[in-house]
Amino acid sequence: MPILFQELTTYDPYNAYVSRFLDDRFRYDKLHDKLKELPNSFLDFLFDLKTADFIKERVAIPFGLNRNQAQEIGIFILQLIVSDIYLGNITSEIRSRLDIDDQKAKTIAGLIVAELFKPILEELKKMHIQKFAKNMPSRPQQQNDDRTVDLRNNL
Amino acid sequence: MPALIPILIRWVAIPLLSGATLWGIGAAVKGVSYLAFFTGAIIFLSQLAALFGKLLNSLATLPNFVLDLQIVTGIWEIVRNFVNLFFILILIVIAFATIFNRPEGYRAKELLPKLIIAALLVNFSLVITQTVIELLYVPAPIFLKALGGPDFSGKIANALRIQNIFSFRDMASAFTANQLQGYFTTSGLIYLISIVVTNVVIVWVGLVLLIRMVMLIALATVSPVTWLAYSFPRMQHFWDDWWCKVLYWSLIPAFIFGVIYFSLLINQSLANIQIPPIPLMFGITLDKFLIIGITATLLIGGLWWVNNFLSKTACLAGYGLVGATFGKVRGWFWGGAGYVAGKAAGGAQTIYRKTGIPSGAEGLRERMIAEGRLFGTDAMRTREARVEERLAGIAGLRPTYPTQRITEEQSEKAKRDIENELKQAKSTTEENVIIERLKKAAEEGAKKGTKSPETLAAIKVLAKRGQLDVDLFNKAVENFKNMPLALTSVINEWKEGKFGGITIQEFLDTMRDKDNKLNLDSRRTMYNFVASDDGKKIAEKMDTYKDEKGNDITDYKTGYEILSMKDKRDFSKKVGGARPDLKADYTFNVIRKDEKHPEYDGWTKMADKFKEITGRGVEDIKDVIFMGIKDASAKDLSGINTEVWKKEEFKQAFRMAFKERERISPEAAARLKLRLERILIDEGSADQLRVLHETTTETTAAFRVASKIITPPGEKISEE
Numbered sequence: 001m002p003i004l005f006q007e008l009t010t011y012d013p014y015n016a017y018v019s020r021f022l023d024d025r026f027r028y029d030k031l032h033d034k035l036k037e038l039p040n041s042f043l044d045f046l047f048d049l050k051t052a053d054f055i056k057e058r059v060a061i062p063f064g065l066n067r068n069q070a071q072e073i074g075i076f077i078l079q080l081i082v083s084d085i086y087l088g089n090i091t092s093e094i095r096s097r098l099d100i101d102d103q104k105a106k107t108i109a110g111l112i113v114a115e116l117f118k119p120i121l122e123e124l125k126k127m128h129i130q131k132f133a134k135n136m137p138s139r140p141q142q143q144n145d146d147r148t149v150d151l152r153n154n155l
Numbered sequence: 156m157p158a159l160i161p162i163l164i165r166w167v168a169i170p171l172l173s174g175a176t177l178w179g180i181g182a183a184v185k186g187v188s189y190l191a192f193f194t195g196a197i198i199f200l201s202q203l204a205a206l207f208g209k210l211l212n213s214l215a216t217l218p219n220f221v222l223d224l225q226i227v228t229g230i231w232e233i234v235r236n237f238v239n240l241f242f243i244l245i246l247i248v249i250a251f252a253t254i255f256n257r258p259e260g261y262r263a264k265e266l267l268p269k270l271i272i273a274a275l276l277v278n279f280s281l282v283i284t285q286t287v288i289e290l291l292y293v294p295a296p297i298f299l300k301a302l303g304g305p306d307f308s309g310k311i312a313n314a315l316r317i318q319n320i321f322s323f324r325d326m327a328s329a330f331t332a333n334q335l336q337g338y339f340t341t342s343g344l345i346y347l348i349s350i351v352v353t354n355v356v357i358v359w360v361g362l363v364l365l366i367r368m369v370m371l372i373a374l375a376t377v378s379p380v381t382w383l384a385y386s387f388p389r390m391q392h393f394w395d396d397w398w399c400k401v402l403y404w405s406l407i408p409a410f411i412f413g414v415i416y417f418s419l420l421i422n423q424s425l426a427n428i429q430i431p432p433i434p435l436m437f438g439i440t441l442d443k444f445l446i447i448g449i450t451a452t453l454l455i456g457g458l459w460w461v462n463n464f465l466s467k468t469a470c471l472a473g474y475g476l477v478g479a480t481f482g483k484v485r486g487w488f489w490g491g492a493g494y495v496a497g498k499a500a501g502g503a504q505t506i507y508r509k510t511g512i513p514s515g516a517e518g519l520r521e522r523m524i525a526e527g528r529l530f531g532t533d534a535m536r537t538r539e540a541r542v543e544e545r546l547a548g549i550a551g552l553r554p555t556y557p558t559q560r561i562t563e564e565q566s567e568k569a570k571r572d573i574e575n576e577l578k579q580a581k582s583t584t585e586e587n588v589i590i591e592r593l594k595k596a597a598e599e600g601a602k603k604g605t606k607s608p609e610t611l612a613a614i615k616v617l618a619k620r621g622q623l624d625v626d627l628f629n630k631a632v633e634n635f636k637n638m639p640l641a642l643t644s645v646i647n648e649w650k651e652g653k654f655g656g657i658t659i660q661e662f663l664d665t666m667r668d669k670d671n672k673l674n675l676d677s678r679r680t681m682y683n684f685v686a687s688d689d690g691k692k693i694a695e696k697m698d699t700y701k702d703e704k705g706n707d708i709t710d711y712k713t714g715y716e717i718l719s720m721k722d723k724r725d726f727s728k729k730v731g732g733a734r735p736d737l738k739a740d741y742t743f744n745v746i747r748k749d750e751k752h753p754e755y756d757g758w759t760k761m762a763d764k765f766k767e768i769t770g771r772g773v774e775d776i777k778d779v780i781f782m783g784i785k786d787a788s789a790k791d792l793s794g795i796n797t798e799v800w801k802k803e804e805f806k807q808a809f810r811m812a813f814k815e816r817e818r819i820s821p822e823a824a825a826r827l828k829l830r831l832e833r834i835l836i837d838e839g840s841a842d843q844l845r846v847l848h849e850t851t852t853e854t855t856a857a858f859r860v861a862s863k864i865i866t867p868p869g870e871k872i873s874e875e
Binding site for chain 2: 002003004005006007008009012014015018019022029032035036043047048049
């Protein structure tokens with residue numbers, strides 16, 4: 001079903017964020033500063049109704065998320081896009097923010113990365129590696145740590 | 156002793172006496188010679204004066220001399236018949252000029268009326284001339300009678316005290332004071348001056364009247380040729396000259412007799428004043444000196460002034476009088492509008508400035524149809540202006556429209572030359588040198604008030620290149636303020652240059668034209684520019700300002716009302732799009748209140764539609780803005796000026812518009828919002844985004860307050 005006007009603040013990442021932080025001038029302005037620096041492809045992705053539609057139809061409803069959780073997913077996706085959150089931590093972030101089990105979080109994360117971000121994934125990975133590489137730990141990741149994603153070697 | 160006497164007589168007395176005698180004889184001869192010479196000169200002058208006095212006597216009492224001469228009528232008839240042949244030749248020239256549309260000024264519409272009038276009036280040219288001469292002679296006998304007739308030489312002589320210059324009493328006084336020689340010298344000089352002045356006046360007046368007779372005969376006989384000259388552009392100067400001479404020679408007797416009369420009147424007044432007879436030198440007293448001096452100066456100076464004055468002023472005044480008179484005749488001939496021919500140029504200028512319809516009014520009918528109701532009663536005045544301007548041209552008054560057109564055409568040529576020069580410039584430096592030269596030429600032209608095609612061309616090139624600053628433009632406007640065509644062409648060139656060289660505020664100030672310097676077409680061009688894509692930034696800055704009467708008026712209102720019907724639609728759409736608040740203000744405060752407004756029907760339809768949607772009537776400007784933006788695209792909405800977004804009425808309208816969209820189609824509303832957000836992030840301002848979110852985004856906190864619930868974690872949302 002297509003996204004309706006009143007559902008934008010729930011499922012659309014940008015509108016979800018604005019709805020949450022409209023009264024927080026600092027965060028509001030900071031977001032827009034970051035958006036202005038994004039490439040067009042990211043903006044196209046962000047402001048495409050398909051994104052909100054995906055969040056609603058493929059994530060929120062199938063996984064039984066409530067409004068807050070759905071909104072949280074949207075905000076989280078926006079924060080990933082503007083590189084506020086490291087893509088490698090997607091599973092752990094989903095788990096903690098939605099307060100769901102690891103398996104569910106991993107499934108949702110996989111869905112988001114593999115399907116939702118498909119058009120912009122490579123560019124997103126490059127951006128994140130550039131931004132977060134210096135903060136990444138020097139020792140190699142443990143292979144059996146399901147809460148992190150090895151961007152270089154996986155996906 | 157007796158022997159000595161012959162010696163004394165022979166050698167002393169005789170030589171002495173001989174020398175004295177000789178000296179005495181020499182002096183006597185010398186004195187007599189001088190006396191004879193001066194006496195001869197004076198006698199000659201007096202005789203001449205007497206002769207001219209008699210002539211004056213005859214000529215002054217025969218003003219209509221020319222009327223009575225059979226020979227004048229005979230010669231006139233021969234000339235008239237000859238001229239009639241030429242009219243046919245001119246008709247052929249007109250036919251060719253009309254067919255080939257060249258040369259200028261020889262086409263049927265320009266020349267035929269003049270030709271018809273001339274062909275008719277040539278047969279009355281002698282009567283017209285005689286009538287003019289008689290009419291203008293009317294004041295002369297009045298002065299002549301006051302002088303006591305044409306034989307006024309005696310009066311002049313009395314005025315100059317000729318008979319009182321020498322008196323035995325003064326001679327005796329001078330002899331006693333041993334100043335006899337000085338007395339005779341001074342008095343003789345004054346006597347001579349008085350005689351000369353008297354005789355010169357008589358001779359001059361007589362000569363003038365004699366020449367006048369000859370001139371009037373000549374002018375009367377060639378009067379048919381004058382009418383031919385009237386109808387033929389190249390011979391226009393002949394027409395002017397003829398009238399100059401007729402007026403000069405007709406008016407001169409009145410002026411001459413007037414000057415003499417007033418000089419003698421003043422002389423009489425001086426005589427009545429008790430000027431003390433203070434001796435000055437050698438027998439001449441102050442009273443005599445003043446009376447003779449002033450009278451002589453008035454006579455000679457006055458006559459000199461008459462000649463100068465008439466030769467210059469009479470021509471101009473007479474030409475204007477004649478031009479207006481014949482303008483009247485031609486006006487009656489065309490149907491009764493000739494009485495304003497004299498004011499036609501000014502009147503047509505005013506109408507053209509206000510209505511934008513030029514005098515030739517090509518396409519007047521079409522424009523009137525296009526203008527529709529706007530011209531209403533002005534349509535009649537515009538038609539009148541067209542006739543008036545035509546009459547002004549026919550009347551020989553400087554036609555406004557054709558003259559301007561010629562200047563404009565010549566300036567276009569000069570402009571092309573300048574543009575070629577600029578194209579051939581080898582570097583930017585060379586170009587800049589040319590531009591500076593043009594600026595200097597434009598400045599100097601404006602300073603000197605030169606309305607030459609070259610000055611106009613310089614301004615146009617600068618305008619097109621965006622090098623015309625507002626200061627230079629204002630000077631150009633002042634210079635060409637009576638040439639609306641020139642102003643229009645400058646503005647058109649400037650529009651092509653996208654009004655480069657001035658700020659938005661300067662543009663707005665110029666467009667508002669509070670000093671009423673611009674013509675209508677120029678202002679329309681500027682308002683049309685605002686409605687174009689290039690003028691969007693100006694549209695965004697449009698505002699309310701004070702007109703010349705101090706009333707508040709919006710740029711939108713002025714622009715809307717000044718433009719033609721066709722342009723109004725574009726203006727309303729484009730400017731109304733960028734400034735829905737101004738458009739709404741105009742709609743609500745002007746259209747709504749005027750049932751006769753051309754847009755009133757549109758207003759009522761809009762109001763009905765609003766009621767359909769909201770269930771209530773339009774109450775204020777925000778309702779009108781709502782109707783204007785409710786169907787606007789994201790692009791259109793983003794194009795609305797940021798300052799408008801921040802206005803309270805706009806925010807309210809915006810909120811209403813989104814609610815309406817949501818009501819009609821929630822998914823379309825969602826698409827619109829996302830699209831608008833995208834555009835505003837890319838191109839818009841933070842203020843616009845903020846307004847969008849404040850008016851259309853339900854915050855999470857607000858949602859929670861509104862729904863009075865806090866959704867617990869884990870609660871599912873249904874698929875519906």
